[in-house]
Amino acid sequence: MKRGKLATVFVLVIIFLLAACANDKKVDITTEKQRDKEVTKPVEPKETVKQITLSAIGDILIHDRVYNDAAVEDGYDFLPMLRKVNPFLSDTTITIANQETMIGGEEIGLSSYPAFNSPVEVGYALKDAGVDVVSIANNHTLDRGEKAIQQAIKNWETIDMMYTGAYKDKRDSENIRIYQTDAGISVAFLAYTYGTNGIPVPDGKDYLVNLIEKEVMAGAIKEAKKKADVTVLSLHFGDEYERMPNDTQKDLAQFAADNGVDVVLGHHPHVLQPLQWVKGKKGNKTLVAYSLGNFLSGQDEFYNRIGGILKFTIKQTTKEDGKKEIEVVAPKFMPTFVTFHDETDYRVVPMYQLTNGELKDADKHYQEIREHMSQWMPGLEFVEE
Numbered sequence: 486m487k488r489g490k491l492a493t494v495f496v497l498v499i500i501f502l503l504a505a506c507a508n509d510k511k512v513d514i515t516t517e518k519q520r521d522k523e524v525t526k527p528v529e530p531k532e533t534v535k536q537i538t539l540s541a542i543g544d545i546l547i548h549d550r551v552y553n554d555a556a557v558e559d560g561y562d563f564l565p566m567l568r569k570v571n572p573f574l575s576d577t578t579i580t581i582a583n584q585e586t587m588i589g590g591e592e593i594g595l596s597s598y599p600a601f602n603s604p605v606e607v608g609y610a611l612k613d614a615g616v617d618v619v620s621i622a623n624n625h626t627l628d629r630g631e632k633a634i635q636q637a638i639k640n641w642e643t644i645d646m647m648y649t650g651a652y653k654d655k656r657d658s659e660n661i662r663i664y665q666t667d668a669g670i671s672v673a674f675l676a677y678t679y680g681t682n683g684i685p686v687p688d689g690k691d692y693l694v695n696l697i698e699k700e701v702m703a704g705a706i707k708e709a710k711k712k713a714d715v716t717v718l719s720l721h722f723g724d725e726y727e728r729m730p731n732d733t734q735k736d737l738a739q740f741a742a743d744n745g746v747d748v749v750l751g752h753h754p755h756v757l758q759p760l761q762w763v764k765g766k767k768g769n770k771t772l773v774a775y776s777l778g779n780f781l782s783g784q785d786e787f788y789n790r791i792g793g794i795l796k797f798t799i800k801q802t803t804k805e806d807g808k809k810e811i812e813v814v815a816p817k818f819m820p821t822f823v824t825f826h827d828e829t830d831y832r833v834v835p836m837y838q839l840t841n842g843e844l845k846d847a848d849k850h851y852q853e854i855r856e857h858m859s860q861w862m863p864g865l866e867f868v869e870e
Contacts, residue, residue: 533803537578537670539717541750541777542616543792545607546585548783549597550828552604563610566781570833573794573819573868575615578666581674582611582780583719583752584619584648587626588640589633597783599682600628605640612644618664620676620719622650623752626694627684634693650676650719651694658692661705663713670801673713675705678721679753697722699740706744715799715811718746723754723776728788728857730758730775738763742771747813748797751775756788757854760795760816761861772797772813781823781833790823791836791854796868819868820854837869 555561567574574580586601588608596602611619619641626634634651641648652658662674677695686693695701697720709716718741723734730738734751741749742765751758751774758775765771778792796817802810820836824843836854839847859865 532805535668535670535801535803537666537668537672537799538576539672539748539797539799540574540577540580540615541748541774541795542574542580542582542780543777544583544585544752544755544779544782545611546755546779546782546784547597547601547603547607549595550783551781551831552595552607554825554829554831555604555606561604561606563604563607563781564613566831567610567614567833569838570794570821570835571614573796573835577615577796578668579618579664579672580616581618581620581717581719581750582616583623583721583750583777584608584611584621585623585625585752587621587629587633587637589629589636590640593629593632593636596629601625602629602633608640608644608646612646616646618647618649618662618674620650620674620721620750620752621648622676622678622695622719623721624678624680624682626651626678627681627686631687631690631693647674649674650678652692655692658695661709661712663709670715670799671713672715672717672799673709674717674719675702675709676719676721677702697737702740703744706741706746710745714801714809715747716745717748717750719750719752721753722751723758725754726756726786726789727754728756728758734758734775738771738773738775741773742766742769745769746771747799747811749773750777750795752777755779755782755784757791757793757820757858759858759861760818760865770813772816779823780821781831783828783831785825792821792823792833793858794819794821794868815866816862817866817868818858820851820858835868837867 555563586603588605589602590605638653649662664672677697679697742763754776757778761773763771763773774795780792798815800812800814821833822836825831836851841847
């Protein structure tokens with residue numbers, strides 16, 4: 486009898502334990518399902534920000550006294566001339582220069598003012614210094630004709646340098662230059678000049694140099710804005726040796742802003758002109774450098790020896806709805822000065838580093854240039870390290 490009762494009790498205990506385990510399993514399964522729901526719950530999209538930096542320099546105008554100074558046993562070496570500014574050219578995502586003279590090389594004969602043709606080693610030096618893009622639309626583009634342009638382009642392609650403003654053929658001219666950065670921000674580079682010193686563009690070969698024509702430029706800007714995140718426009722315009730922009734320059738800067746250009750880089754006056762924010766008709770802001778002056782040249786007048794490096798940041802914000810906004814922020818400027826002695830030892834030197842031995846009253850001149858460049862942009866930061 487006792488054995489029967491014990492057996493019954495044992496069976497009941499087993500049934501109770503099994504039921505308890507089953508309940509625990511149900512609780513565990515429910516908990517896992519809740520966890521799965523929490524894990525798979527969609528995350529709300531957040532605003533993201535990406536940035537790149539750009540540097541821009543003015544005219545690379547290679548007179549014979551400059552390339553003669555660069556002559557070495559087996560060619561030309563311009564690297565020593567840029568050594569003091571190299572760190573400031575290679576510390577940004579992209580650097581663009583205005584290459585005013587064609588680098589057709591010795592193959593077609595070197596020449597100086599008024600019809601320039603420069604050593605190919607100029608390109609090597611710029612590449613080594615950190616330059617990524619060159620604007621080659623200017624009043625000297627046609628100095629030595631189509632042959633010099635074609636040879637220069639061949640030389641640029643050999644060193645894998647992006648060029649804009651003059652092209653080898655129609656197809657090449659239709660290919661808008663777009664620099665793709667590792668950050669995922671793309672930048673289009675366009676370049677145009679007011680003219681070519683009276684030298685006519687060969688019939689049917691408009692691709693050899695881009696001339697400033699608003700209708701043509703508007704179409705190119707529109708296409709650039711479709712293909713790239715940022716549009717930078719180089720304009721060869723203004724009056725030579727005038728330290729303030731003329732009405733035509735201001736009108737073209739406004740035109741660029743109204744068409745949505747992000748940055749305008751001006752060249753040709755061979756002297757520095759002030760920086761300015763120009764407001765477009767849609768409320769956008771365009772950074773305008775009316776003239777970046779001479780960066781490296783053989784011109785010897787005081788203000789012709791002063792150029793500079795413009796730096797700025799491109800900020801791309803992707804909104805929660807996926808819409809992207811571009812903003813140019815944090816412009817900075819570093820004035821530079823070309824030193825030389827008896828047409829030798831040409832060097833580009835940051836003005837803040839100049840000694841009185843290199844330039845009498847160096848600090849006084851540096852402060853004057855700071856005031857000149859910032860007169861329309863109060864608070865402009867100057868690079869001094």
